[in-house]
Amino acid sequence: MIVPLVETTWRRLSARMLVIHPVQEVVRAAPALLGLLVAGTSSGGKGHLWSLAGVGLMVVVGMLRWFTTTYRVTPEHVQVRRGLLTRKVVTVPRDRVRTVDVTSHVLHRVLGLARVEVGTGTSDRRLEGRLKLDALTAAEAARLRVELLHRSASAPSSPAAPDVASPVGGAPAAETELARMRPEWVRFGPFTMSGLVAVGVIAGFVSRLVSEGNVDIGSVGPVQDAWRWFRAMSLPLEIATVVLVLVVFVSIASTLGYVLAFGNFRLTRHAEGTLHVTRGLLTTRATTIEERRVRGVEVSEPLLLRAVRGARLAAVTTGLRAVQGAQRGGSMLLPPAPRAEVVSVARLVLPRVSHAAGVSPVTTDLTAHGPAALRRRFTRAYGVHALVLAALLALWAWAGLPSWAWLTVAALLPLTALLAADRYRSLGHALTSGHLVTRWGSLVRRRVALECDGVIGWNIERSFFQRRAGLVTLTATTAAGNQGYKVRDVPLAEALRLAAGSTPGLLDPFLVEAREPDSMSALSPNSM
Amino acid sequence: MDTPTLRPPRHRVSRTAIWYWAARAALGWLVVLAAQALWLVADRDGTALSVDAHVIGLVVTAVVAVAHVAIMPQWRYRVHRWEATSAAVFTQSGWFKQEWRIAPVSRIQTVDSERGPLERIFHLANVTVTTASAAGPIKVSGLDRDTARRLVAELTASAQATAGDAT
Numbered sequence: 001m002i003v004p005l006v007e008t009t010w011r012r013l014s015a016r017m018l019v020i021h022p023v024q025e026v027v028r029a030a031p032a033l034l035g036l037l038v039a040g041t042s043s044g045g046k047g048h049l050w051s052l053a054g055v056g057l058m059v060v061v062g063m064l065r066w067f068t069t070t071y072r073v074t075p076e077h078v079q080v081r082r083g084l085l086t087r088k089v090v091t092v093p094r095d096r097v098r099t100v101d102v103t104s105h106v107l108h109r110v111l112g113l114a115r116v117e118v119g120t121g122t123s124d125r126r127l128e129g130r131l132k133l134d135a136l137t138a139a140e141a142a143r144l145r146v147e148l149l150h151r152s153a154s155a156p157s158s159p160a161a162p163d164v165a166s167p168v169g170g171a172p173a174a175e176t177e178l179a180r181m182r183p184e185w186v187r188f189g190p191f192t193m194s195g196l197v198a199v200g201v202i203a204g205f206v207s208r209l210v211s212e213g214n215v216d217i218g219s220v221g222p223v224q225d226a227w228r229w230f231r232a233m234s235l236p237l238e239i240a241t242v243v244l245v246l247v248v249f250v251s252i253a254s255t256l257g258y259v260l261a262f263g264n265f266r267l268t269r270h271a272e273g274t275l276h277v278t279r280g281l282l283t284t285r286a287t288t289i290e291e292r293r294v295r296g297v298e299v300s301e302p303l304l305l306r307a308v309r310g311a312r313l314a315a316v317t318t319g320l321r322a323v324q325g326a327q328r329g330g331s332m333l334l335p336p337a338p339r340a341e342v343v344s345v346a347r348l349v350l351p352r353v354s355h356a357a358g359v360s361p362v363t364t365d366l367t368a369h370g371p372a373a374l375r376r377r378f379t380r381a382y383g384v385h386a387l388v389l390a391a392l393l394a395l396w397a398w399a400g401l402p403s404w405a406w407l408t409v410a411a412l413l414p415l416t417a418l419l420a421a422d423r424y425r426s427l428g429h430a431l432t433s434g435h436l437v438t439r440w441g442s443l444v445r446r447r448v449a450l451e452c453d454g455v456i457g458w459n460i461e462r463s464f465f466q467r468r469a470g471l472v473t474l475t476a477t478t479a480a481g482n483q484g485y486k487v488r489d490v491p492l493a494e495a496l497r498l499a500a501g502s503t504p505g506l507l508d509p510f511l512v513e514a515r516e517p518d519s520m521s522a523l524s525p526n527s528m
Numbered sequence: 529m530d531t532p533t534l535r536p537p538r539h540r541v542s543r544t545a546i547w548y549w550a551a552r553a554a555l556g557w558l559v560v561l562a563a564q565a566l567w568l569v570a571d572r573d574g575t576a577l578s579v580d581a582h583v584i585g586l587v588v589t590a591v592v593a594v595a596h597v598a599i600m601p602q603w604r605y606r607v608h609r610w611e612a613t614s615a616a617v618f619t620q621s622g623w624f625k626q627e628w629r630i631a632p633v634s635r636i637q638t639v640d641s642e643r644g645p646l647e648r649i650f651h652l653a654n655v656t657v658t659t660a661s662a663a664g665p666i667k668v669s670g671l672d673r674d675t676a677r678r679l680v681a682e683l684t685a686s687a688q689a690t691a692g693d694a695t
Binding site: 318456457458459460461462463464467475477478479482483484492493496497499500503505506507509510511512513 | 531532533534535537611613615616618624625626627628629630631632635659660661662663664666
């Protein structure tokens, strides 16, 4: 039996949150508490007492939040009321709901809870349009998700209809699987570099343990032994050891992170017109995207991942901003996976591509940007390199910086050439089956296919140097994803051809035949 | 294949804008110069930098400032242009780095007009046209008040005439 969520009484979040808040705060304060245990009271400082008091205060604040937060779902709105001193009501019209994100951290899962985040396209930049419910019971969260998205798509304006048209609660019947995690994908784990974050977290934990917990790392036996053994080596060996240890550690941590974050990954399409991504072993995350809001896809290939023929796939959607990186943001469609898989999933997801033609915006050949763009890649790369080198040389000459610094940078010159060449090789654009395709970048190569209907306008930027090289940077502005996607350093005529082809008619009144290539230059007298 | 190019938008901004841009740049430079002068006074005995270095710094700033204030507004005036048809808004702006922006009227979400204190002195106004994309606001600055008012009225009218939620 489904209990309809359409009601007008204010409801509280799950009472189990009263357990979660204290535990969360204790975990966050773990280094200080651990230090307290290790060091005991011998150091005599009052710092521990203060941090204990802080923990207590945070617990109280967290519990107060539960008492002051209520929410309700009316036929037209989702509302959240919160705040102790300043009462605030956040109201989101139901037909503005674009995405629903359900996350359960480990602790949430143990207690059967889930955090619900509702995204509404427009004001996500200010974060005020986002509505967060932390946390509901898992069943209630699932029901809320189904109700909000599937009804807003089918019957946005009739308050009576939802109860009748309600799909089977929690598990809609018509569901097609587009992709699921395969065990062999784990091989991409070491190449994601997410382990670097783990190194940072551990370093942060240790440094807090030292500073807040007053633990003297140097006095621990094994650390001392390792340090002595390390100091006994020659310098090249030392460097090799550090690099080796780091590589091994980061690889293991990255693989572990990959498995934890993307284990059980599934991408499904529901008949009601939504895409549904679920993933995570410990922390589970479920994101639902309205399919009619998908304006395109982004394929990103970080250098390491590219080397092993892997790639990631994200959706370019109104309502989900890709700013934080597709990995962390909700727009992820595929974790690092084989390129072939990315291509086939992109084909399934891109809503309005004519598959009969056999041309996918994700695989189609791109038009290169020409010799001027190539020269610009090199001048820019070497310009930056020369500046760094000059700064280091100056520091070496006048501030006594050791000479190895500038020598190293000078030795990296060939690498800069490789980088510039690869950056040029990545540059490309195309206009195919109703999609504008642009690709750029070397360390992270990205290819974005943006539906032409999603293009709102054009910015054509020309710096002084670009004008001299006859190049422009064309930006297609859109309400989705990054809000604007650039085609970098493309010849002016080609940029205009691309823009005119993507938005037929828009540019026509402003186009003229060029008599001399440089008649547009603002410095030329004819602009007076 | 023929080589198409964009013609400049039809209308120039107000000539007064040259003075407005010059005044705005001059004010900015005055702040920098004042800060440098204050530092010189505070550091009279030359502990941090010698007095000579201070004076050289001041002179360099002054030269750059004069060049900027003299060249930038003229250059900008030659570049800045705008045009609004019943179908699209088209602007050309910048000076050292230049930009064309084009947005269809059907995608316009808001039309704002604003007059800052400095703009009021010169009887100028600017008009900002926003779309659903955060990357695409079109700003026409340095319009005289009447033109700005007319532009806002015109754009508002034609934006209302088109349907859709403009995303």
